[in-house]
Amino acid sequence: MLKLKNIYKTFNSGTINEKRALDDINLVLNDGDFVTVIGGNGAGKSTLQNVISGTIMPDFGTVEINGINITKYPEHKRAKYIGRVFQDPMLGTASDMWIEENLALAIKRGENRSAFKWMIDNNNSLFFKEQVAKLGLGLEDRLKTKVKLLSGGQRQAITLLMSTLKKPDLLMLDEHTAALDPKTASLVLNLTDEIVKTSNITTLMITHNMRDALNYGNRLIMMDQGRIIFDVAGDEKKKLTVEDLLQKFNTTKDAPSDAMILG
Amino acid sequence: MNIGSLLGAIGQGFIWGIMTLGIYITYKILNVSDLTVDGSFATGGAVFAVTALSNIHPTICLFIAMFVGGICGLVTGILHTKFKIPAILAGILTQLGLYSVNLRILGDKANISVAPVSTNITFLANVLNIPHTRAGMLLGIIISIMCILLLYFLLGTEFGASIRATGNNEKMIRALGVNTDNIKLFGIILSNMLIGLSGALLVQMNKYADVGMGKGAIVYGLASIVIGEVFFRRFSNFGIKLMSSVFGCIVFFIIRAFVISLGLKANDMQLLSATIVVIALAMPIFKENINIRKVGKINSLNEMKQVSSSDEIVKEKIEKREVTEVGGGNNA
Ligand SMILES: Nc1ncnc2c1ncn2[C@@H]1O[C@H](COP(=O)(O)OP(=O)(O)OP(=O)(O)O)[C@@H](O)[C@H]1O
Numbered sequence: 331m332l333k334l335k336n337i338y339k340t341f342n343s344g345t346i347n348e349k350r351a352l353d354d355i356n357l358v359l360n361d362g363d364f365v366t367v368i369g370g371n372g373a374g375k376s377t378l379q380n381v382i383s384g385t386i387m388p389d390f391g392t393v394e395i396n397g398i399n400i401t402k403y404p405e406h407k408r409a410k411y412i413g414r415v416f417q418d419p420m421l422g423t424a425s426d427m428w429i430e431e432n433l434a435l436a437i438k439r440g441e442n443r444s445a446f447k448w449m450i451d452n453n454n455s456l457f458f459k460e461q462v463a464k465l466g467l468g469l470e471d472r473l474k475t476k477v478k479l480l481s482g483g484q485r486q487a488i489t490l491l492m493s494t495l496k497k498p499d500l501l502m503l504d505e506h507t508a509a510l511d512p513k514t515a516s517l518v519l520n521l522t523d524e525i526v527k528t529s530n531i532t533t534l535m536i537t538h539n540m541r542d543a544l545n546y547g548n549r550l551i552m553m554d555q556g557r558i559i560f561d562v563a564g565d566e567k568k569k570l571t572v573e574d575l576l577q578k579f580n581t582t583k584d585a586p587s588d589a590m591i592l593g
Numbered sequence: 594m595n596i597g598s599l600l601g602a603i604g605q606g607f608i609w610g611i612m613t614l615g616i617y618i619t620y621k622i623l624n625v626s627d628l629t630v631d632g633s634f635a636t637g638g639a640v641f642a643v644t645a646l647s648n649i650h651p652t653i654c655l656f657i658a659m660f661v662g663g664i665c666g667l668v669t670g671i672l673h674t675k676f677k678i679p680a681i682l683a684g685i686l687t688q689l690g691l692y693s694v695n696l697r698i699l700g701d702k703a704n705i706s707v708a709p710v711s712t713n714i715t716f717l718a719n720v721l722n723i724p725h726t727r728a729g730m731l732l733g734i735i736i737s738i739m740c741i742l743l744l745y746f747l748l749g750t751e752f753g754a755s756i757r758a759t760g761n762n763e764k765m766i767r768a769l770g771v772n773t774d775n776i777k778l779f780g781i782i783l784s785n786m787l788i789g790l791s792g793a794l795l796v797q798m799n800k801y802a803d804v805g806m807g808k809g810a811i812v813y814g815l816a817s818i819v820i821g822e823v824f825f826r827r828f829s830n831f832g833i834k835l836m837s838s839v840f841g842c843i844v845f846f847i848i849r850a851f852v853i854s855l856g857l858k859a860n861d862m863q864l865l866s867a868t869i870v871v872i873a874l875a876m877p878i879f880k881e882n883i884n885i886r887k888v889g890k891i892n893s894l895n896e897m898k899q900v901s902s903s904d905e906i907v908k909e910k911i912e913k914r915e916v917t918e919v920g921g922g923n924n925a
């Protein structure tokens with residue numbers, strides 16, 4: 331489904347700040363894979379997602395989705411394949427627009443937007459209401475509320491819904507619950523799991539919480555110094571414990587962050 | 594101030610209000626500060642004057658002025674989106690260049706009169722048998738209402754919503770598949786089309802085009818938007834917001850007429866409008882300071898905003914959270 335071949339990325343090449351963020355990444359995701367990604371700060375996790383989404387162009391290597399080589403596609407052209415949720419709850423929504431308007435923007439992800447068609451009509455308004463009701467946050471009665479009036483957790487739940495409203499081939503989550511309080515974080519994570527499973531969406535989820543990385547998904551990869559140093563799936567992953575991961579981390583060069591040890 | 598100068602001011606307000614709508618598109622909706630205005634306004638006027646003087650039908654001349662205004666926007670838009678020049682600088686560069694262009698259009702004269710030819714305003718004045726300024730006001734009303742309706746419908750469509758989203762959260766709408774560079778380019782062109790049209794109408798109203806007629810236009814426009822917001826702060830309806838900037842422009846020109854009737858010069862208006870804009874822009878900071886004193890701490894909304902603006906603070910929060918978790922967990 332997703333195929334990365336020999337991806338290299340170096341930032342500030344040729345200066346003293348030179349940093350190889352991705353170092354010969356090869357990765358194949360199968361349809362329906364739910365992959366959790368862990369690794370220390372600066373391991374290259376976000377850069378990996380950015381290369382897939384087209385926010386950053388790799389120095390070398392190819393990105394393929396569904397057999398199409400999208401390496402040279404600009405970010406907006408890849409949107410039709412990819413749904414994303416970022417760490418910062420402010421980034422995923424247009425704060426001055428209504429919940430409903432945000433959903434209307436999202437359902438057209440990667441499609442042409444007509445200058446002659448009203449963005450919200452009775453039909454899609456009803457559909458949005460149903461979808462928002464599924465979040466179980468009571469937001470279905472506030473569809474005409476500006477998103478900036480919502481809490482971080484509510485916003486993140488809306489962003490999650492937006493990224494999957496039109497089913498993406500690949501869903502990428504970059505520490506999307508990290509800025510939320512523990513209770514809201516687990517609520518959003520459970521929502522994520524539910525949506526991913528019911529729609530069978532191929533997912534790449536970065537997390538610093540090792541328990542989450544173990545509890546969710548069918549596959550886990552660990553990154554260090556721009557490389558994938560560990561890749562387990564299926565039963566092997568199910569047997570994995572936090573201690574196993576910690577041991578793995580101790581062999582890495584990037585110091586694991588506090589958050590990870592505690593996860 | 595007599596009723597005549599009041600009506601005159603209102604007429605001016607409607608005509609400049611069309612320019613204000615243009616500025617509203619870039620400044621408020623797209624969140625791009627486009628300073629092409631002072632140049633493209635005069636370009637619209639100059640183009641109208643010379644085309645009308647060569648006996649082209651005045652309505653067609655209005656469209657030509659709009660079109661050329663759009664080209665001014667295209668230049669700024671390309672400088673900004675393709676060459677990645679900051680929007681403010683791109684606008685200033687275009688505006689500076691346009692000064693020379695406008696002089697050329699006017700045949701190296703600082704101003705030319707269109708009094709010899711008939712215009713849409715003189716036509717209205719003849720048909721309805723009303724004074725020239727009254728006819729100008731009527732035309733201003735008709736065209737500004739048309740522009741408001743057009744923008745209202747455009748911005749409510751799927752495409753229009755992506756323009757609003759580009760101004761609101763560029764990263765997000767790009768992730769949803771919108772080429773934000775093209776959207777900005779479109780917005781800046783559309784904006785300057787309205788500005789060119791406004792300049793052309795002013796030439797009809799004043800019966801002459803002047804190379805300096807756009808001087809300070811951007812600040813007049815911003816002041817008008819700000820004044821409109823004061824009156825219509827409570828409304829979130831989009832159409833009302835558009836109307837409010839034209840309304841603000843009318844109020845602005847009434848204030849201007851009033852100030853002039855007090856004996857100040859028209860040129861003093863530049864200082865006054867600059868002051869209005871400064872006060873409006875400084876208001877949030879001012880209010881925040883008062884709040885801090887009142888409440889003794891930043892309210893939670895501002896705190897949220899700050900958190901979002903800085904990744905580090907987010908990370909700090911995460912770490913704090915994890916630390917509290919240690920207390921309850923068995924890892925400690
Ligand atoms: N735009 C950039 N310019 C320069 N260096 C960058 C840029 N983006 C990332 N880097 C560097 O690349 C490396 C990998 O960064 P990346 O953000 O991918 O790490 P990460 O695994 O997501 O870490 P974290 O867990 O802290 O989010 C880091 O050393 C970072 O400083």
Ligand SMILES: [Mg+2]
Pocket residue numbers: 375376377504
């Ligand atoms: Mg990261």
